Amino acid sequence: MNRPARFLLTASAAALCACAAPKTGKSYDLDFSKQKSTSQSIEANGQTVKFRAFEGIVYVARPTDTRYETINIYIPEAYYNGGSINGYTAETAPVFFPNKIGGYMPAEPGKPALEGKRGDPNGPKSPNAALLALSKGYVVASPGARGRTTADGKAPAAIVDLKAAVRYLKANDKVMAGNAQKIISNGTSAGGALSALLGASGSSRDYEGRLKALGAAEADDSIFAVSAYCPITDLEHADMAYEWQFNGVNDYKKMNITMLDYNVKRELVPGTLTDAEKNLSDRLKPLYPAYLNSLKLKDAQGRALTLDSDGNGSFKRHIESLLVQSAQRRLDEGKDLGKPDWLTVKNGKAASADFRKYARAAGRQKTPPAFDGVDLSTGENQLFGSATDDKRHFTAFSARSSTFRNARSADAETVNLMNPLHYIGRSDVKIPQNWRIRAGTDDRDTSLAVSAVLAAKLQNNGYTVDYALPWGVGHGGDYDLDELFDWMKKISG
The missing domain is CATH 3.40.50.1820 (Alpha/Beta hydrolase fold, catalytic domain)
Structure with missing residues (x-):
């Protein structure tokens, strides 16, 4: 059985692939309950992190690039045995949604792993964000997305793909472990900008035609919270x-x-x-x-x-x-x-x-x-x-x-369509209350003004923003994962 026993297939879930089949090419089924998994484990920080891996899931019925329009979903093994982790259960665990997008290039879904610091492949390794999230009881859903180097990956393809991935999770909420009403996005640089845009443009009709063309699931694409490292927004x-x-x-x-x-x-x-x-x-x-x-x-x-x-x-x-x-x-x-x-x-x-x-x-x-x-x-x-x-x-x-x-x-x-500032303050979008934004004092890829404006715009519109400039940190992300997950626990309960 590939899902926790309590997550039974429902009529609404069975209808997820009701989108019209494409005139040519393969049509993909968007029913998560039919996905196969493998049992995996990784030793990290003195503990064995056990989880089920559902990898390479195509999240739209009519993709243009199945290498990137896929999502990897990882669920703690404990949730298949009625267990709990960090106070979370199969029904309540928030969904951590980290993208691996950099430079607006095409990005494949991420995987939990032990990784060394960038530029030091032979140095000591530590859990990446996805693996640490699993150890703390989060369901992890890492989306891939198209990018600028291909004709079908130009703007706004990447944000449309992320929205489609969110819709897949929401449409399958009843047959999948985790609470898809508590999706917390995370990204760095261009990925941070897209994380911010995903939050700011929640359920905007501006993207609807493009989502329908891909055969995205019929669901809401707003999210619960945003984590953005050095987001280069307002291009x-x-x-x-x-x-x-x-x-x-x-x-x-x-x-x-x-x-x-x-x-x-x-x-x-x-x-x-x-x-x-x-x-x-x-x-x-x-x-x-x-x-x-x-x-x-x-x-x-x-x-x-x-x-x-x-x-x-x-x-x-x-x-x-x-x-x-x-x-x-x-x-x-x-x-x-x-x-x-x-x-x-x-x-x-x-x-x-x-x-x-x-x-x-x-x-x-x-x-x-x-x-x-x-x-x-x-x-x-x-x-x-x-x-x-x-x-x-x-x-x-x-x-x-x-x-x-x-x-x-x-x-x-x-x-x-690529600028979150265009959406903040509008009444026709669903914007998450909680945001965490980080831009290091040694970051020279963009002006400090960019993240400061994003934070101020959000705060001025009543949103709660944890914004800081970490000392001596350059252009990068996921360098303070303990603090990130403390914040996630605080806002999600």
């Missing part, structure tokens, strides 16, 4: 934000990613901005204050967050206060800060931060424009491509400044 304004932070920082170390013997090789390549790039930076920076002010954001005390035409003001001081809070948490942990020239410490307490000096110390990683390249060279240009144009612009600035003759631009609707 159409991210270039402005980057130059607001890094304008005047002309030396850079740009990340170069290549394949060597089938392994991804990452290296930082130093350089200096050209005069043309400096000009682009000078033109982008002054655009950000007007945009930021148009959002009418406020801090936790209800004070307006604004910038003047020079890029100074209460919003900049807000970012500085977040950096001070990060430093103070580090001091409270009894750890050394080093001697950053942008931070003032008095009597053992972090007192103030200088944002301009901080930007210089952090260092530039991207050349302007950071996301919508005037030469159509970025991953985001490819993300907003189409079946006929592999790469397109998605901002008016880069379209006007394009070095490509006859370069095309993505339509406004597609750009909106």
Whole structure:
């Protein structure tokens, strides 16, 4: 038997595959009760984590790419014997929903495993997020999704796929262990942005036609909570934000990613901005204050967050206060800060931060424009491509400044479909109450303004946001899993 005995097939579950069969190609059954599993176990932290693995499940009836439109579901073995873990049972366990998306590339579903730190494959290994979640009693459902390198993976394919995977879980809630009304998403970088977008656009009708075309299950696609590490959101304004932070920082170390013997090789390549790039930076920076002010954001005390035409003001001081809070948490942990020239410490307490000096110390990683390249060279240009144009612009600035003759631009609707800010505050979506957002102080992939705006927009609309800038952390995620799961337990009971 592949499911806990108490989860019996119901008439509604049997009707999950009622979507019309495609005219050509294979139609997939969306009834989870028919899926086969294997029993697996992994030794982690001195305990044996036993679970049932349901892998490679196609989550839509009419997929365009079955390598990626699949989901792996893992259920603690205890739930097949009437047991409980961490206070959870087969009926009550929340569903942890981690995606493995990076750079808006195609992503296969994740698996529970022992993993070493990135860049140190021979170092000590520890449980990844999926394995730790299982050990703590969560059902794990890791979705794959299409990505920008294929014609059918352009925006908004990835978010449509994640929504379809959520719908699969909700439609099968009665025949599957775990509480699909408590789905907690998790992702890093582009995956973090999609985690945020998944939460912000819950049950929006904007995606309905695309979901129907894939034969997604007839169910709601809202989720319970969002965890997002270094989410690069608001892409159409991210270039402005980057130059607001890094304008005047002309030396850079740009990340170069290549394949060597089938392994991804990452290296930082130093350089200096050209005069043309400096000009682009000078033109982008002054655009950000007007945009930021148009959002009418406020801090936790209800004070307006604004910038003047020079890029100074209460919003900049807000970012500085977040950096001070990060430093103070580090001091409270009894750890050394080093001697950053942008931070003032008095009597053992972090007192103030200088944002301009901080930007210089952090260092530039991207050349302007950071996301919508005037030469159509970025991953985001490819993300907003189409079946006929592999790469397109998605901002008016880069379209006007394009070095490509006859370069095309993505339509406004597609750009909106990829931005959670477009949905926060709307009455026609179901947004989760609880959010956890992390962006490290050493992250140079995007401006700190991006995550700060996301957090403030959510808070201003009444949502509960656990937002912090972890000290000394670069662009990455899942580095504080104990804290993440403490937060998940607190919000889900």
